[in-house]
Amino acid sequence: MLRVRFAPSPTGYLHIGSARTFIFNWLFARHNQGAMILRIDDTDVQRNTQASLDSIFDGLNWLELGWDELYHASERVDLHRRRAEEILDRGLAYRDFTPAAGEDDDTKERAGGAWLFNPGMREMSKEESDRRAAAGEPFVLRFRVPRDSRAEVNFEDLVYGSQSKATADIEDFALLRSNGLPTYHMASCADDVDLRISHIIRGQDHLTNTFKHVLIFEALGGANLPQFAHLPLLIAPDGSKLSKRKHGPVVSVLTYRDAGFLPHAYVNFLCLLGWSPKEDREVMPRQELIGRFSLEGVNRSNATVNFTDEDPLDPKAVWLNAEHIRALPAAELSARLLPFARAAGFQADEATMLRITPLIQERIRVLRDVATAADFFFVDRLPSYDSAELIPQKGDIVMARSVLEQARGILATAEFSHDSLDAALRAGAQTLGVKPGQMFQPIRVAVCGRKVAPPLFQTLEVLGREKSLQRIGQAIEKLPKAA
RNA sequence: GGCGCUAUCGUCUAACGGUUAGGACGGAGCCCUCUCAAGGCUUAAAUACGGGUUCGAUUCCCGUUAGCGCUACCA
Numbered sequence: 001m002l003r004v005r006f007a008p009s010p011t012g013y014l015h016i017g018s019a020r021t022f023i024f025n026w027l028f029a030r031h032n033q034g035a036m037i038l039r040i041d042d043t044d045v046q047r048n049t050q051a052s053l054d055s056i057f058d059g060l061n062w063l064e065l066g067w068d069e070l071y072h073a074s075e076r077v078d079l080h081r082r083r084a085e086e087i088l089d090r091g092l093a094y095r096d097f098t099p100a101a102g103e104d105d106d107t108k109e110r111a112g113g114a115w116l117f118n119p120g121m122r123e124m125s126k127e128e129s130d131r132r133a134a135a136g137e138p139f140v141l142r143f144r145v146p147r148d149s150r151a152e153v154n155f156e157d158l159v160y161g162s163q164s165k166a167t168a169d170i171e172d173f174a175l176l177r178s179n180g181l182p183t184y185h186m187a188s189c190a191d192d193v194d195l196r197i198s199h200i201i202r203g204q205d206h207l208t209n210t211f212k213h214v215l216i217f218e219a220l221g222g223a224n225l226p227q228f229a230h231l232p233l234l235i236a237p238d239g240s241k242l243s244k245r246k247h248g249p250v251v252s253v254l255t256y257r258d259a260g261f262l263p264h265a266y267v268n269f270l271c272l273l274g275w276s277p278k279e280d281r282e283v284m285p286r287q288e289l290i291g292r293f294s295l296e297g298v299n300r301s302n303a304t305v306n307f308t309d310e311d312p313l314d315p316k317a318v319w320l321n322a323e324h325i326r327a328l329p330a331a332e333l334s335a336r337l338l339p340f341a342r343a344a345g346f347q348a349d350e351a352t353m354l355r356i357t358p359l360i361q362e363r364i365r366v367l368r369d370v371a372t373a374a375d376f377f378f379v380d381r382l383p384s385y386d387s388a389e390l391i392p393q394k395g396d397i398v399m400a401r402s403v404l405e406q407a408r409g410i411l412a413t414a415e416f417s418h419d420s421l422d423a424a425l426r427a428g429a430q431t432l433g434v435k436p437g438q439m440f441q442p443i444r445v446a447v448c449g450r451k452v453a454p455p456l457f458q459t460l461e462v463l464g465r466e467k468s469l470q471r472i473g474q475a476i477e478k479l480p481k482a483a
Numbered sequence: 484g485g486c487g488c489u490a491u492c493g494u495c496u497a498a499c500g501g502u503u504a505g506g507a508c509g510g511a512g513c514c515c516u517c518u519c520a521a522g523g524c525u526u527a528a529a530u531a532c533g534g535g536u537u538c539g540a541u542u543c544c545c546g547u548u549a550g551c552g553c554u555a556c557c558a
Contacts, residue, residue, distance in 0.1 A: 302550080306494045314508090316509080326521075441517070452520090456518080457517085
C-alpha cells in the first residue's frame, strides 16, 4: 500500500508552498489509492505555538482535501530516542560533549571548507563516552558519517533523477540534542520508517538533507528505503523565498480564503506551479486533477508566485478562480457567496442571494467581489452618484429626463419579467426616437447608481417594481432643472 | 567559503536531437453587445552567455554567469 505524508512544523501559519506540498502528496495518494498521512512535526518545543497549529489546520481544512491518519511527532519521542540509541549501539553514532556554540561562534565557517565534526569526540573510547554520559555530562548524539569506508551516498529522486554526494562533504549531523530531544532528522526518519511511508514528497529545500536521511534509514536497518520526490520551490517575484516578514500576508493560504477563493480553484492554481499535465490542460476539476497527476509531470525549476504590492493576488490564480466560479451550479455559488455578502454588511437572505447570483456569476472573480458587484440590490438607498452619469451617450439632460419619465410610466404597469421589460422598454425608446442604449443607460444608472452593472432587464426583475420606480423617481429629482 | 540544485515569452509552462519554439495568464487590437462581463478572432512577447558533440541542438557534455537550497543541539 502506497503511503505518503505531509509533515508541517507548527512554527508559523500555513505557507502557500507547504499547501502545495500537501496537495501534491494528496493527489499522489488519491491517484494511486494510497493513504495520506498528516504528521505534525512539532519536535522543536521552543518554537511551536498553538496559534500556528490552528492556522495550519484552518488552512488545510479550507482546502477540502482531508487526510487518512494524523500523528504528532511530539507524542512519539520515546520511539525517536530508542531509534537513536540503536544507532549509537551499532557504533554508527557517537556522543559529542562539546558545549553548545554561542551566538558569535563562527568556527564552523570560513575554514575554507565545511565543518565536519568537533575534534576529539568522534574517536573517544566507548568507555570514556559511557562514563561521562553516566556522570551526567550533557552531549549531543551525532551520526558518524562513514567518510573512510564509503565514498558517496546515492539515491534516486523521482523528480530530480539520480543524486549523489561525497561523504567527505557531509558533516556529522546531530540525532539527539543535549536536552535529550530528537532533532528533526532523527524524528522524521524514525517516524517515516515506523509509519511505513513509501514515498517522501517534499520541498526541494530538503534535497541535500536527503543524503543524511538515507544514512539514517540505512542505520535503522530498513530493508527498503522510501522513494523520494522533491518539489521545486515557490518563490517571490524578486527571486527570494517567500517570507511573511518580507512579502506579507500573500504567503499564507488563509489570505486567499479570506479574499474569496474557491478551494478547488486555489488547489487548481497551486497544482500548476511546478507541475503540468498533458495536453495543456489548465482549468481542471478535482477528479481530473487526481486522474492526471503524476510525478513525471513535476518540473525542476522554482516557480514564481506572481504578485505585486498593488495587486497581491496572482492574476492567473484570480482568472482560474473566476473560471471555477462560472462552472459552479448557481445554488452552490450562492451559498458560498452568502457569508461574504453578510461580511460586507448586507442583510442578505438565501432566497435573495440565489436570485442575484446568476446576475453576478460571470462578473466576479473572487467571492469577495459580491460586495462591489451586488451592493445596489441590498441597500435601501443608493449612495449618492453624479447626476451627470444619467445623461446618455450623445444625449443631454432633456433626453435623460424624458427617458426616465418614459421609463417610470412603462415600469408602473409592465410585467416584471425579462422578456416583457425588454419589449416594453425598447418600444419606449422607439416612441421617444432614441436608441435603445440611450434608453437603457439612464435607467441603469438610476437603479444601480452607476454605469457598470449586470444586464438591465434581469436587474429590474430582481429589484422589483417598487424599488425600481422609487429609484427612478429619485433620479429624476436629481436632474438639474434648467437645460 | 564548501557542497548540491536550477536556467524557454513579464508570469505559469509545452517541446524528452529535426517544430514557422506550442498553450495559458496578463497586455494590445477587432468582433459580439443595453453598460460591464463572458465568448470569438488577431497580435506583440522567450530558448542567460561561451565553447564543444552531431548532418542537425531549447534538448547531450564542459565552462561562465545568475538564482535558489543545504552547510544549527530549526524544520
